Amino acid sequence: MQVVTATDKSGDQERLFGPSGFLELGGNVLVVDFGKVFLEDTVVGFLYEDGLLKNGNSPDTEDSQWRLIDDLEGCIFRGTDSRGVELVIPNSEYGGPTGKLRYNGCTYNVLNGRIATEDHQLVGEFEDTGKVVVRDHHTKVARRELDESATLNLYFDGVRSDGSAWRYEWARPLVRKDKSYGENEIIRYFQEFDKLSMTQKKYVVDSLNIWATSGILQVVRKSEGNAALGNVKHGAAGVTRVRSGMVDLDVEEFDRDIDLFKRFGSLAVVSTRVQPYVEVRINLVVSHEFGHQLQFCLSQALQNRVDELYIARLKRSVKMCPVPNTYEGGSEICRPEYVPNRMFVSGYAKASKFEYWAESVAAFSVPESRKLLKELDPAIHKILMEVVQHPETAFTPVLTEPILDLQASLRLGGELKEDLLTC
Ligand SMILES: [Zn+2]
Incomplete structure:
Protein backbone atom coordinates (compact mmCIF):
# COMPACT_ATOMS: atom_id res chain seq x y z
CA MET A 1 0.00 0.00 0.00
CA GLN A 2 1.34 3.40 -0.98
CA VAL A 3 1.22 5.81 1.92
CA VAL A 4 1.80 9.46 1.22
CA THR A 5 2.63 12.06 3.83
CA ALA A 6 0.34 14.93 3.04
CA THR A 7 0.90 18.48 4.12
CA ASP A 8 -1.78 21.11 4.06
CA LYS A 9 -1.76 23.90 1.52
CA SER A 10 -1.16 26.71 4.01
CA GLY A 11 2.51 25.86 3.84
CA ASP A 12 2.91 24.57 7.38
CA GLN A 13 5.88 22.26 7.48
CA GLU A 14 4.84 18.64 7.64
CA ARG A 15 1.46 19.34 9.11
CA LEU A 16 -0.46 16.17 8.47
CA PHE A 17 -4.00 15.99 7.24
CA GLY A 18 -4.67 14.14 10.43
CA PRO A 19 -7.34 14.15 13.10
CA SER A 20 -7.11 15.64 16.59
CA GLY A 21 -8.49 14.03 19.73
CA PHE A 22 -7.81 10.95 21.86
CA LEU A 23 -6.68 7.47 20.94
CA GLU A 24 -7.41 4.52 23.18
CA LEU A 25 -4.67 1.96 22.69
CA GLY A 26 -3.59 -0.90 24.89
CA GLY A 27 -5.16 0.58 28.00
CA ASN A 28 -3.61 4.02 27.43
CA VAL A 29 -5.32 7.18 26.27
CA LEU A 30 -3.01 9.05 23.90
CA VAL A 31 -3.38 12.60 22.65
CA VAL A 32 -3.58 13.05 18.89
CA ASP A 33 -2.82 16.44 17.37
CA PHE A 34 -3.27 16.80 13.60
CA GLY A 35 -2.37 13.15 13.23
CA LYS A 36 0.62 13.11 15.56
CA VAL A 37 0.09 10.61 18.38
CA PHE A 38 1.66 11.74 21.65
CA LEU A 39 2.71 9.79 24.73
CA GLU A 40 3.46 12.54 27.22
CA ASP A 41 5.55 14.94 25.11
CA THR A 42 6.89 12.44 22.63
CA VAL A 43 5.50 11.63 19.22
CA VAL A 44 5.03 7.88 19.17
CA GLY A 45 2.90 7.43 16.07
CA PHE A 46 0.76 8.87 13.31
CA LEU A 47 -2.89 8.53 12.52
CA TYR A 48 -4.72 9.47 9.34
CA GLU A 49 -8.43 10.23 9.07
CA ASP A 50 -9.00 7.11 7.00
CA GLY A 51 -7.80 4.94 9.90
CA LEU A 52 -4.22 4.22 8.90
CA LEU A 53 -2.04 4.16 12.01
CA LYS A 54 1.69 3.89 12.36
CA ASN A 55 3.97 3.32 15.33
CA GLY A 56 7.22 5.23 15.57
CA ASN A 57 8.34 8.81 15.64
CA SER A 58 8.55 9.50 11.94
CA PRO A 59 5.77 9.63 9.34
CA ASP A 60 8.12 8.26 6.68
CA THR A 61 6.67 5.68 4.42
CA GLU A 62 7.70 2.23 5.33
CA ASP A 63 4.64 0.43 4.16
CA SER A 64 4.82 -2.48 6.54
CA GLN A 65 4.62 -0.17 9.55
CA TRP A 66 1.21 1.17 8.63
CA ARG A 67 -1.79 -0.70 9.98
CA LEU A 68 -5.49 -0.18 9.98
CA ILE A 69 -6.94 0.96 13.28
CA ASP A 70 -9.67 -1.67 12.83
CA ASP A 71 -7.05 -4.43 13.10
CA LEU A 72 -5.82 -3.36 16.54
CA GLU A 73 -7.83 -4.90 19.37
CA GLY A 74 -9.65 -2.31 21.46
CA CYS A 75 -8.17 0.64 19.56
CA ILE A 76 -10.48 3.56 18.98
CA PHE A 77 -10.06 7.23 18.12
CA ARG A 78 -12.51 9.95 19.18
CA GLY A 79 -12.14 13.58 18.19
CA THR A 80 -12.38 15.69 15.06
CA ASP A 81 -10.91 15.49 11.58
CA SER A 82 -8.44 18.06 10.25
CA ARG A 83 -11.33 20.30 9.22
CA GLY A 84 -13.06 20.23 12.58
CA VAL A 85 -15.83 17.72 11.98
CA GLU A 86 -16.55 15.09 14.63
CA LEU A 87 -14.76 11.81 13.98
CA VAL A 88 -14.81 8.33 15.51
CA ILE A 89 -12.73 5.52 13.98
CA PRO A 90 -13.44 2.69 13.57
CA ASN A 91 -16.87 4.01 12.73
CA SER A 92 -18.71 0.71 13.01
CA GLU A 93 -18.17 -2.73 14.50
CA TYR A 94 -18.60 -4.66 11.31
CA GLY A 95 -16.49 -2.36 9.10
CA GLY A 96 -17.52 -1.96 5.50
CA PRO A 97 -16.31 -2.49 1.94
CA THR A 98 -12.71 -1.97 0.85
CA GLY A 99 -11.73 -1.02 -2.69
CA LYS A 100 -11.90 1.76 -5.25
CA LEU A 101 -14.93 4.02 -5.58
CA ARG A 102 -15.62 6.22 -8.58
CA TYR A 103 -18.17 8.84 -7.63
CA ASN A 104 -19.44 11.01 -10.48
CA GLY A 105 -16.06 10.36 -12.11
CA CYS A 106 -13.95 11.20 -9.01
CA THR A 107 -11.81 8.37 -7.68
CA TYR A 108 -11.56 7.55 -3.98
CA ASN A 109 -10.12 4.80 -1.81
CA VAL A 110 -12.48 2.94 0.48
CA LEU A 111 -11.00 1.35 3.63
CA ASN A 112 -13.42 -0.65 5.75
CA GLY A 113 -16.22 1.59 4.57
CA ARG A 114 -14.33 4.86 4.97
CA ILE A 115 -14.15 6.90 1.78
CA ALA A 116 -10.88 8.84 1.56
CA THR A 117 -8.89 10.91 -0.88
CA GLU A 118 -5.42 9.89 -2.06
CA ASP A 119 -3.96 12.06 0.69
CA HIS A 120 -6.05 10.34 3.38
CA GLN A 121 -8.69 12.98 3.97
CA LEU A 122 -11.88 11.29 5.06
CA VAL A 123 -14.80 12.41 2.91
CA GLY A 124 -17.52 9.88 3.64
CA GLU A 125 -18.63 6.33 4.26
CA PHE A 126 -19.67 3.58 1.89
CA GLU A 127 -21.84 0.70 3.04
CA ASP A 128 -22.25 -2.91 1.94
CA THR A 129 -25.70 -1.97 0.63
CA GLY A 130 -24.24 0.63 -1.74
CA LYS A 131 -25.39 3.54 0.37
CA VAL A 132 -23.17 6.62 0.49
CA VAL A 133 -22.81 8.84 3.55
CA VAL A 134 -21.00 12.16 3.03
CA ARG A 135 -18.97 14.14 5.54
CA ASP A 136 -20.14 17.69 5.04
CA HIS A 137 -17.30 20.05 5.89
CA HIS A 138 -19.37 22.97 4.66
CA THR A 139 -21.97 22.80 7.42
CA LYS A 140 -19.78 20.65 9.72
CA VAL A 141 -22.07 17.64 9.72
CA ALA A 142 -20.29 14.30 10.14
CA ARG A 143 -22.91 12.17 8.40
CA ARG A 144 -25.25 13.03 5.57
CA GLU A 145 -26.93 9.84 4.43
CA LEU A 146 -27.72 10.22 0.75
CA ASP A 147 -31.03 9.00 -0.62
CA GLU A 148 -31.41 8.09 -4.30
CA SER A 149 -32.19 11.64 -5.36
CA ALA A 150 -28.96 12.94 -3.82
CA THR A 151 -26.66 10.09 -4.87
CA LEU A 152 -24.61 10.62 -8.02
CA ASN A 153 -23.54 7.93 -10.48
CA LEU A 154 -21.10 5.58 -8.81
CA TYR A 155 -19.01 2.51 -9.46
CA PHE A 156 -17.28 0.39 -6.83
CA ASP A 157 -14.75 -2.39 -7.29
CA GLY A 158 -13.44 -4.25 -4.26
CA VAL A 159 -14.62 -6.49 -1.45
CA ARG A 160 -17.50 -6.34 1.00
CA SER A 161 -16.96 -6.29 4.75
CA ASP A 162 -17.17 -10.11 4.78
CA GLY A 163 -14.32 -10.26 2.24
CA SER A 164 -16.41 -11.37 -0.74
CA ALA A 165 -15.59 -9.78 -4.10
CA TRP A 166 -18.00 -7.01 -5.03
CA ARG A 167 -18.53 -4.88 -8.09
CA TYR A 168 -21.39 -2.43 -7.86
CA GLU A 169 -22.71 0.21 -10.20
CA TRP A 170 -25.49 2.69 -9.61
CA ALA A 171 -26.84 5.27 -12.05
CA ARG A 172 -29.32 8.08 -11.51
CA PRO A 173 -32.70 7.51 -13.16
CA LEU A 174 -33.02 8.85 -16.73
CA VAL A 175 -29.40 9.95 -16.95
CA ARG A 176 -27.40 10.13 -20.13
CA LYS A 177 -23.98 8.87 -19.24
CA ASP A 178 -22.18 11.13 -21.70
CA LYS A 179 -23.53 14.22 -19.91
CA SER A 180 -22.63 15.76 -16.57
CA HIS A 390 -25.50 28.76 2.25
CA PRO A 391 -28.92 27.35 1.44
CA GLU A 392 -29.40 26.66 5.16
CA THR A 393 -29.92 30.42 5.58
CA ALA A 394 -32.22 30.83 2.60
CA PHE A 395 -34.61 27.97 1.88
CA THR A 396 -37.86 26.96 3.55
CA PRO A 397 -37.17 24.49 6.36
CA VAL A 398 -38.64 21.53 4.46
CA LEU A 399 -36.19 21.99 1.57
CA THR A 400 -33.09 22.82 3.59
CA GLU A 401 -31.89 19.32 4.45
CA PRO A 402 -32.52 17.88 0.97
CA ILE A 403 -30.48 20.65 -0.63
CA LEU A 404 -27.66 20.39 1.93
CA ASP A 405 -27.49 16.62 1.35
CA LEU A 406 -27.41 17.17 -2.39
CA GLN A 407 -24.75 19.88 -2.22
CA ALA A 408 -22.53 17.70 -0.01
CA SER A 409 -22.93 14.95 -2.61
CA LEU A 410 -22.14 17.35 -5.47
CA ARG A 411 -18.96 18.49 -3.70
CA LEU A 412 -17.89 14.86 -3.23
CA GLY A 413 -18.56 14.31 -6.92
CA GLY A 414 -16.51 17.32 -7.99
CA GLU A 415 -19.62 18.88 -9.54
CA LEU A 416 -20.11 21.82 -7.17
CA LYS A 417 -16.81 23.65 -7.13
CA GLU A 418 -15.69 26.48 -4.87
CA ASP A 419 -15.15 28.79 -7.83
CA LEU A 420 -18.67 28.37 -9.25
CA LEU A 421 -19.55 32.03 -8.71
CA THR A 422 -16.14 33.59 -9.13
CA CYS A 423 -16.08 33.19 -12.87
ZN1 LIG B 1 -41.59 37.82 -14.13
Whole structure:
Protein backbone atom coordinates (compact mmCIF):
# COMPACT_ATOMS: atom_id res chain seq x y z
CA MET A 1 0.00 0.00 0.00
CA GLN A 2 1.34 3.40 -0.98
CA VAL A 3 1.22 5.81 1.92
CA VAL A 4 1.80 9.46 1.22
CA THR A 5 2.63 12.06 3.83
CA ALA A 6 0.34 14.93 3.04
CA THR A 7 0.90 18.48 4.12
CA ASP A 8 -1.78 21.11 4.06
CA LYS A 9 -1.76 23.90 1.52
CA SER A 10 -1.16 26.71 4.01
CA GLY A 11 2.51 25.86 3.84
CA ASP A 12 2.91 24.57 7.38
CA GLN A 13 5.88 22.26 7.48
CA GLU A 14 4.84 18.64 7.64
CA ARG A 15 1.46 19.34 9.11
CA LEU A 16 -0.46 16.17 8.47
CA PHE A 17 -4.00 15.99 7.24
CA GLY A 18 -4.67 14.14 10.43
CA PRO A 19 -7.34 14.15 13.10
CA SER A 20 -7.11 15.64 16.59
CA GLY A 21 -8.49 14.03 19.73
CA PHE A 22 -7.81 10.95 21.86
CA LEU A 23 -6.68 7.47 20.94
CA GLU A 24 -7.41 4.52 23.18
CA LEU A 25 -4.67 1.96 22.69
CA GLY A 26 -3.59 -0.90 24.89
CA GLY A 27 -5.16 0.58 28.00
CA ASN A 28 -3.61 4.02 27.43
CA VAL A 29 -5.32 7.18 26.27
CA LEU A 30 -3.01 9.05 23.90
CA VAL A 31 -3.38 12.60 22.65
CA VAL A 32 -3.58 13.05 18.89
CA ASP A 33 -2.82 16.44 17.37
CA PHE A 34 -3.27 16.80 13.60
CA GLY A 35 -2.37 13.15 13.23
CA LYS A 36 0.62 13.11 15.56
CA VAL A 37 0.09 10.61 18.38
CA PHE A 38 1.66 11.74 21.65
CA LEU A 39 2.71 9.79 24.73
CA GLU A 40 3.46 12.54 27.22
CA ASP A 41 5.55 14.94 25.11
CA THR A 42 6.89 12.44 22.63
CA VAL A 43 5.50 11.63 19.22
CA VAL A 44 5.03 7.88 19.17
CA GLY A 45 2.90 7.43 16.07
CA PHE A 46 0.76 8.87 13.31
CA LEU A 47 -2.89 8.53 12.52
CA TYR A 48 -4.72 9.47 9.34
CA GLU A 49 -8.43 10.23 9.07
CA ASP A 50 -9.00 7.11 7.00
CA GLY A 51 -7.80 4.94 9.90
CA LEU A 52 -4.22 4.22 8.90
CA LEU A 53 -2.04 4.16 12.01
CA LYS A 54 1.69 3.89 12.36
CA ASN A 55 3.97 3.32 15.33
CA GLY A 56 7.22 5.23 15.57
CA ASN A 57 8.34 8.81 15.64
CA SER A 58 8.55 9.50 11.94
CA PRO A 59 5.77 9.63 9.34
CA ASP A 60 8.12 8.26 6.68
CA THR A 61 6.67 5.68 4.42
CA GLU A 62 7.70 2.23 5.33
CA ASP A 63 4.64 0.43 4.16
CA SER A 64 4.82 -2.48 6.54
CA GLN A 65 4.62 -0.17 9.55
CA TRP A 66 1.21 1.17 8.63
CA ARG A 67 -1.79 -0.70 9.98
CA LEU A 68 -5.49 -0.18 9.98
CA ILE A 69 -6.94 0.96 13.28
CA ASP A 70 -9.67 -1.67 12.83
CA ASP A 71 -7.05 -4.43 13.10
CA LEU A 72 -5.82 -3.36 16.54
CA GLU A 73 -7.83 -4.90 19.37
CA GLY A 74 -9.65 -2.31 21.46
CA CYS A 75 -8.17 0.64 19.56
CA ILE A 76 -10.48 3.56 18.98
CA PHE A 77 -10.06 7.23 18.12
CA ARG A 78 -12.51 9.95 19.18
CA GLY A 79 -12.14 13.58 18.19
CA THR A 80 -12.38 15.69 15.06
CA ASP A 81 -10.91 15.49 11.58
CA SER A 82 -8.44 18.06 10.25
CA ARG A 83 -11.33 20.30 9.22
CA GLY A 84 -13.06 20.23 12.58
CA VAL A 85 -15.83 17.72 11.98
CA GLU A 86 -16.55 15.09 14.63
CA LEU A 87 -14.76 11.81 13.98
CA VAL A 88 -14.81 8.33 15.51
CA ILE A 89 -12.73 5.52 13.98
CA PRO A 90 -13.44 2.69 13.57
CA ASN A 91 -16.87 4.01 12.73
CA SER A 92 -18.71 0.71 13.01
CA GLU A 93 -18.17 -2.73 14.50
CA TYR A 94 -18.60 -4.66 11.31
CA GLY A 95 -16.49 -2.36 9.10
CA GLY A 96 -17.52 -1.96 5.50
CA PRO A 97 -16.31 -2.49 1.94
CA THR A 98 -12.71 -1.97 0.85
CA GLY A 99 -11.73 -1.02 -2.69
CA LYS A 100 -11.90 1.76 -5.25
CA LEU A 101 -14.93 4.02 -5.58
CA ARG A 102 -15.62 6.22 -8.58
CA TYR A 103 -18.17 8.84 -7.63
CA ASN A 104 -19.44 11.01 -10.48
CA GLY A 105 -16.06 10.36 -12.11
CA CYS A 106 -13.95 11.20 -9.01
CA THR A 107 -11.81 8.37 -7.68
CA TYR A 108 -11.56 7.55 -3.98
CA ASN A 109 -10.12 4.80 -1.81
CA VAL A 110 -12.48 2.94 0.48
CA LEU A 111 -11.00 1.35 3.63
CA ASN A 112 -13.42 -0.65 5.75
CA GLY A 113 -16.22 1.59 4.57
CA ARG A 114 -14.33 4.86 4.97
CA ILE A 115 -14.15 6.90 1.78
CA ALA A 116 -10.88 8.84 1.56
CA THR A 117 -8.89 10.91 -0.88
CA GLU A 118 -5.42 9.89 -2.06
CA ASP A 119 -3.96 12.06 0.69
CA HIS A 120 -6.05 10.34 3.38
CA GLN A 121 -8.69 12.98 3.97
CA LEU A 122 -11.88 11.29 5.06
CA VAL A 123 -14.80 12.41 2.91
CA GLY A 124 -17.52 9.88 3.64
CA GLU A 125 -18.63 6.33 4.26
CA PHE A 126 -19.67 3.58 1.89
CA GLU A 127 -21.84 0.70 3.04
CA ASP A 128 -22.25 -2.91 1.94
CA THR A 129 -25.70 -1.97 0.63
CA GLY A 130 -24.24 0.63 -1.74
CA LYS A 131 -25.39 3.54 0.37
CA VAL A 132 -23.17 6.62 0.49
CA VAL A 133 -22.81 8.84 3.55
CA VAL A 134 -21.00 12.16 3.03
CA ARG A 135 -18.97 14.14 5.54
CA ASP A 136 -20.14 17.69 5.04
CA HIS A 137 -17.30 20.05 5.89
CA HIS A 138 -19.37 22.97 4.66
CA THR A 139 -21.97 22.80 7.42
CA LYS A 140 -19.78 20.65 9.72
CA VAL A 141 -22.07 17.64 9.72
CA ALA A 142 -20.29 14.30 10.14
CA ARG A 143 -22.91 12.17 8.40
CA ARG A 144 -25.25 13.03 5.57
CA GLU A 145 -26.93 9.84 4.43
CA LEU A 146 -27.72 10.22 0.75
CA ASP A 147 -31.03 9.00 -0.62
CA GLU A 148 -31.41 8.09 -4.30
CA SER A 149 -32.19 11.64 -5.36
CA ALA A 150 -28.96 12.94 -3.82
CA THR A 151 -26.66 10.09 -4.87
CA LEU A 152 -24.61 10.62 -8.02
CA ASN A 153 -23.54 7.93 -10.48
CA LEU A 154 -21.10 5.58 -8.81
CA TYR A 155 -19.01 2.51 -9.46
CA PHE A 156 -17.28 0.39 -6.83
CA ASP A 157 -14.75 -2.39 -7.29
CA GLY A 158 -13.44 -4.25 -4.26
CA VAL A 159 -14.62 -6.49 -1.45
CA ARG A 160 -17.50 -6.34 1.00
CA SER A 161 -16.96 -6.29 4.75
CA ASP A 162 -17.17 -10.11 4.78
CA GLY A 163 -14.32 -10.26 2.24
CA SER A 164 -16.41 -11.37 -0.74
CA ALA A 165 -15.59 -9.78 -4.10
CA TRP A 166 -18.00 -7.01 -5.03
CA ARG A 167 -18.53 -4.88 -8.09
CA TYR A 168 -21.39 -2.43 -7.86
CA GLU A 169 -22.71 0.21 -10.20
CA TRP A 170 -25.49 2.69 -9.61
CA ALA A 171 -26.84 5.27 -12.05
CA ARG A 172 -29.32 8.08 -11.51
CA PRO A 173 -32.70 7.51 -13.16
CA LEU A 174 -33.02 8.85 -16.73
CA VAL A 175 -29.40 9.95 -16.95
CA ARG A 176 -27.40 10.13 -20.13
CA LYS A 177 -23.98 8.87 -19.24
CA ASP A 178 -22.18 11.13 -21.70
CA LYS A 179 -23.53 14.22 -19.91
CA SER A 180 -22.63 15.76 -16.57
CA TYR A 181 -25.02 15.88 -13.63
CA GLY A 182 -25.73 19.54 -14.38
CA GLU A 183 -26.56 18.98 -18.04
CA ASN A 184 -28.76 16.02 -17.15
CA GLU A 185 -30.69 18.15 -14.70
CA ILE A 186 -31.20 20.91 -17.27
CA ILE A 187 -32.48 18.32 -19.75
CA ARG A 188 -34.94 17.02 -17.15
CA TYR A 189 -36.08 20.52 -16.27
CA PHE A 190 -36.58 21.85 -19.77
CA GLN A 191 -39.23 19.77 -21.51
CA GLU A 192 -38.42 18.57 -25.02
CA PHE A 193 -34.90 19.89 -24.71
CA ASP A 194 -33.86 17.60 -27.56
CA LYS A 195 -36.11 19.46 -29.97
CA LEU A 196 -34.31 22.75 -29.41
CA SER A 197 -31.80 24.09 -31.92
CA MET A 198 -28.11 24.18 -30.99
CA THR A 199 -28.37 27.92 -30.29
CA GLN A 200 -31.42 27.46 -28.10
CA LYS A 201 -29.77 24.61 -26.20
CA LYS A 202 -26.65 26.62 -25.49
CA TYR A 203 -28.76 29.53 -24.27
CA VAL A 204 -30.77 27.32 -21.89
CA VAL A 205 -27.60 25.68 -20.53
CA ASP A 206 -25.87 29.04 -20.03
CA SER A 207 -28.97 30.43 -18.29
CA LEU A 208 -29.32 27.54 -15.84
CA ASN A 209 -25.76 26.33 -15.32
CA ILE A 210 -25.12 27.72 -11.82
CA TRP A 211 -28.54 26.58 -10.61
CA ALA A 212 -28.10 23.07 -11.99
CA THR A 213 -24.53 22.58 -10.75
CA SER A 214 -25.37 23.80 -7.26
CA GLY A 215 -28.27 21.34 -6.95
CA ILE A 216 -30.82 24.13 -6.62
CA LEU A 217 -32.45 23.41 -9.97
CA GLN A 218 -33.17 19.80 -8.94
CA VAL A 219 -34.76 20.83 -5.64
CA VAL A 220 -36.81 23.63 -7.21
CA ARG A 221 -37.98 21.37 -10.06
CA LYS A 222 -39.18 18.77 -7.59
CA SER A 223 -40.95 21.36 -5.52
CA GLU A 224 -42.41 23.59 -8.24
CA GLY A 225 -42.28 21.82 -11.58
CA ASN A 226 -40.35 22.16 -14.80
CA ALA A 227 -40.35 24.46 -17.81
CA ALA A 228 -41.81 24.12 -21.27
CA LEU A 229 -42.06 26.18 -24.42
CA GLY A 230 -45.53 27.17 -25.48
CA ASN A 231 -47.48 30.07 -26.87
CA VAL A 232 -48.40 31.78 -23.66
CA LYS A 233 -47.70 35.48 -23.74
CA HIS A 234 -46.99 36.85 -20.31
CA GLY A 235 -44.49 39.56 -20.85
CA ALA A 236 -47.11 42.29 -20.36
CA ALA A 237 -45.16 45.05 -18.70
CA GLY A 238 -46.27 46.09 -15.27
CA VAL A 239 -48.48 43.09 -14.66
CA THR A 240 -47.49 41.19 -11.57
CA ARG A 241 -47.71 37.50 -12.08
CA VAL A 242 -47.81 35.77 -8.76
CA ARG A 243 -47.86 32.15 -9.59
CA SER A 244 -46.35 28.84 -8.73
CA GLY A 245 -45.79 25.57 -10.44
CA MET A 246 -44.60 25.02 -13.94
CA VAL A 247 -43.04 27.65 -16.18
CA ASP A 248 -44.60 28.20 -19.59
CA LEU A 249 -42.27 30.12 -21.82
CA ASP A 250 -43.66 31.91 -24.83
CA VAL A 251 -41.71 30.69 -27.82
CA GLU A 252 -41.55 34.15 -29.39
CA GLU A 253 -40.29 35.75 -26.21
CA PHE A 254 -37.76 32.94 -25.90
CA ASP A 255 -36.37 33.42 -29.40
CA ARG A 256 -36.32 37.21 -29.08
CA ASP A 257 -34.27 36.98 -25.89
CA ILE A 258 -31.86 34.54 -27.48
CA ASP A 259 -31.38 36.92 -30.39
CA LEU A 260 -30.79 39.89 -28.08
CA PHE A 261 -28.50 37.82 -25.86
CA LYS A 262 -26.39 36.87 -28.86
CA ARG A 263 -26.18 40.45 -30.10
CA PHE A 264 -25.79 42.41 -26.87
CA GLY A 265 -25.03 39.98 -24.06
CA SER A 266 -27.16 39.61 -20.95
CA LEU A 267 -28.15 43.29 -20.75
CA ALA A 268 -29.34 45.62 -23.48
CA VAL A 269 -30.32 49.30 -23.48
CA VAL A 270 -33.41 49.75 -25.62
CA SER A 271 -35.30 52.85 -26.66
CA THR A 272 -38.82 53.53 -25.39
CA ARG A 273 -41.83 55.28 -26.85
CA VAL A 274 -40.96 58.30 -24.75
CA GLN A 275 -37.89 59.88 -26.35
CA PRO A 276 -35.12 60.16 -25.32
CA TYR A 277 -35.82 57.77 -22.46
CA VAL A 278 -34.31 54.30 -22.57
CA GLU A 279 -34.91 51.08 -20.63
CA VAL A 280 -32.35 48.48 -19.62
CA ARG A 281 -33.53 44.96 -20.26
CA ILE A 282 -32.14 41.59 -19.27
CA ASN A 283 -32.18 39.04 -22.05
CA LEU A 284 -32.49 36.01 -19.80
CA VAL A 285 -36.13 34.95 -19.83
CA VAL A 286 -35.38 31.33 -18.80
CA SER A 287 -33.43 32.40 -15.70
CA HIS A 288 -36.09 35.02 -14.95
CA GLU A 289 -38.92 32.48 -14.95
CA PHE A 290 -36.80 30.08 -12.91
CA GLY A 291 -36.34 32.95 -10.44
CA HIS A 292 -40.12 33.06 -9.87
CA GLN A 293 -40.11 29.34 -9.10
CA LEU A 294 -37.10 29.70 -6.83
CA GLN A 295 -38.83 32.39 -4.80
CA PHE A 296 -41.52 29.94 -3.68
CA CYS A 297 -38.81 27.76 -2.18
CA LEU A 298 -37.24 30.47 -0.04
CA SER A 299 -37.88 31.18 3.62
CA GLN A 300 -40.25 33.96 4.61
CA ALA A 301 -37.39 35.72 6.39
CA LEU A 302 -35.35 35.86 3.22
CA GLN A 303 -38.31 37.02 1.16
CA ASN A 304 -38.90 39.80 3.68
CA ARG A 305 -35.32 40.95 3.23
CA VAL A 306 -35.87 41.06 -0.53
CA ASP A 307 -39.08 43.05 -0.05
CA GLU A 308 -37.26 45.61 2.07
CA LEU A 309 -34.56 46.03 -0.54
CA TYR A 310 -37.19 46.48 -3.22
CA ILE A 311 -39.12 49.11 -1.27
CA ALA A 312 -35.93 51.08 -0.55
CA ARG A 313 -34.89 50.99 -4.22
CA LEU A 314 -38.36 51.92 -5.38
CA LYS A 315 -38.40 55.02 -3.17
CA ARG A 316 -35.04 56.12 -4.47
CA SER A 317 -36.02 55.40 -8.06
CA VAL A 318 -39.20 57.48 -7.80
CA LYS A 319 -37.17 60.34 -6.39
CA MET A 320 -33.93 60.11 -8.35
CA CYS A 321 -35.16 58.63 -11.58
CA PRO A 322 -38.70 59.96 -12.15
CA VAL A 323 -40.47 58.80 -15.27
CA PRO A 324 -42.14 61.35 -17.57
CA ASN A 325 -45.91 61.90 -17.17
CA THR A 326 -46.57 60.45 -20.60
CA TYR A 327 -45.10 57.07 -19.61
CA GLU A 328 -47.70 54.58 -18.49
CA GLY A 329 -45.56 51.48 -17.93
CA GLY A 330 -44.23 50.22 -14.62
CA SER A 331 -40.58 49.98 -15.60
CA GLU A 332 -37.74 52.25 -14.63
CA ILE A 333 -36.85 54.29 -17.69
CA CYS A 334 -34.24 57.01 -17.79
CA ARG A 335 -32.23 59.32 -20.02
CA PRO A 336 -29.34 57.47 -21.67
CA GLU A 337 -26.67 59.32 -19.68
CA TYR A 338 -28.34 58.23 -16.42
CA VAL A 339 -28.12 54.49 -17.19
CA PRO A 340 -24.97 53.89 -15.06
CA ASN A 341 -26.71 55.52 -12.05
CA ARG A 342 -30.05 53.75 -12.34
CA MET A 343 -31.65 52.20 -9.25
CA PHE A 344 -32.69 48.86 -10.75
CA VAL A 345 -30.51 46.40 -12.64
CA SER A 346 -33.20 46.35 -15.32
CA GLY A 347 -36.20 48.58 -15.97
CA TYR A 348 -38.63 45.75 -15.41
CA ALA A 349 -37.21 45.03 -11.94
CA LYS A 350 -39.08 48.15 -10.77
CA ALA A 351 -42.47 46.68 -11.72
CA SER A 352 -43.01 44.75 -8.45
CA LYS A 353 -41.12 43.00 -5.70
CA PHE A 354 -41.62 39.72 -7.56
CA GLU A 355 -40.14 41.06 -10.78
CA TYR A 356 -37.31 42.67 -8.80
CA TRP A 357 -36.42 39.23 -7.49
CA ALA A 358 -36.82 37.43 -10.82
CA GLU A 359 -34.73 40.04 -12.68
CA SER A 360 -32.05 39.84 -9.99
CA VAL A 361 -31.95 36.05 -10.31
CA ALA A 362 -31.69 36.44 -14.09
CA ALA A 363 -28.83 38.93 -13.81
CA PHE A 364 -27.06 36.69 -11.30
CA SER A 365 -27.25 33.66 -13.58
CA VAL A 366 -24.43 34.56 -15.99
CA PRO A 367 -21.00 36.01 -15.14
CA GLU A 368 -21.30 39.22 -17.14
CA SER A 369 -24.45 40.56 -15.48
CA ARG A 370 -23.61 38.96 -12.11
CA LYS A 371 -20.59 41.28 -11.94
CA LEU A 372 -22.75 44.25 -12.82
CA LEU A 373 -25.39 43.27 -10.26
CA LYS A 374 -22.71 43.18 -7.58
CA GLU A 375 -21.73 46.77 -8.39
CA LEU A 376 -25.24 48.12 -8.85
CA ASP A 377 -27.14 46.28 -6.11
CA PRO A 378 -24.63 44.63 -3.73
CA ALA A 379 -27.30 43.73 -1.16
CA ILE A 380 -29.35 41.56 -3.51
CA HIS A 381 -26.14 40.08 -4.92
CA LYS A 382 -25.15 39.08 -1.39
CA ILE A 383 -28.53 37.41 -0.82
CA LEU A 384 -28.15 35.44 -4.04
CA MET A 385 -24.65 34.33 -3.01
CA GLU A 386 -26.19 33.04 0.23
CA VAL A 387 -28.91 31.19 -1.65
CA VAL A 388 -26.31 29.22 -3.61
CA GLN A 389 -23.55 28.87 -1.01
CA HIS A 390 -25.50 28.76 2.25
CA PRO A 391 -28.92 27.35 1.44
CA GLU A 392 -29.40 26.66 5.16
CA THR A 393 -29.92 30.42 5.58
CA ALA A 394 -32.22 30.83 2.60
CA PHE A 395 -34.61 27.97 1.88
CA THR A 396 -37.86 26.96 3.55
CA PRO A 397 -37.17 24.49 6.36
CA VAL A 398 -38.64 21.53 4.46
CA LEU A 399 -36.19 21.99 1.57
CA THR A 400 -33.09 22.82 3.59
CA GLU A 401 -31.89 19.32 4.45
CA PRO A 402 -32.52 17.88 0.97
CA ILE A 403 -30.48 20.65 -0.63
CA LEU A 404 -27.66 20.39 1.93
CA ASP A 405 -27.49 16.62 1.35
CA LEU A 406 -27.41 17.17 -2.39
CA GLN A 407 -24.75 19.88 -2.22
CA ALA A 408 -22.53 17.70 -0.01
CA SER A 409 -22.93 14.95 -2.61
CA LEU A 410 -22.14 17.35 -5.47
CA ARG A 411 -18.96 18.49 -3.70
CA LEU A 412 -17.89 14.86 -3.23
CA GLY A 413 -18.56 14.31 -6.92
CA GLY A 414 -16.51 17.32 -7.99
CA GLU A 415 -19.62 18.88 -9.54
CA LEU A 416 -20.11 21.82 -7.17
CA LYS A 417 -16.81 23.65 -7.13
CA GLU A 418 -15.69 26.48 -4.87
CA ASP A 419 -15.15 28.79 -7.83
CA LEU A 420 -18.67 28.37 -9.25
CA LEU A 421 -19.55 32.03 -8.71
CA THR A 422 -16.14 33.59 -9.13
CA CYS A 423 -16.08 33.19 -12.87
ZN1 LIG B 1 -41.59 37.82 -14.13
